[in-house]
Amino acid sequence: MSDTVIQPRPVGHPLAGQRMSGARMIMQVLADEGVTAIFGYSGGAILPTYDAVFLYNEHAARTGEPQIPLIVPANEQGAGFMAAGYARASGRVGVCLVTSGPGATNTVTRRQRRTSLRCWRSPRDRSSTLAAV
Secondary structure, eight states: OOOOOOOOOOOOOTTTTOOOOHHHHHHHHHHHTTOOOEEEEOOGGGHHHHHHHHHHHHHHHHHTOOOOOEEOOSSHHHHHHHHHHHHHHHSSOOEEEEOSTHHHHTTHHHHTSSSOOEEEEOTTTSOOEEEEO
């Protein structure tokens, strides 16, 4: 006889089975994780994700759910520092959203500090960069 206990299947996500873009998936994951602010500077490759931020907030406003504000600094380096400061001050995750190439390179100063900064690239187009402090 085995001591293995069969666990019930977890209830699926309310959006499970829906077709969505990678940008919309990023926004949904951020919302599901309780992100309350995004610090970012736009650029060509990341624009679909910015569109998803605006669409998410538009939907949230219609349904009465909390929106996730997009705070735009003067440059990408500022976005990294703002996300880090937000994380330290609030104890929440600080999200920095910048484009690839020079945009991501400009956040290197923030990454050299001792706080943790994780970067993800879109597996589909390998152009978008998302960093969470």
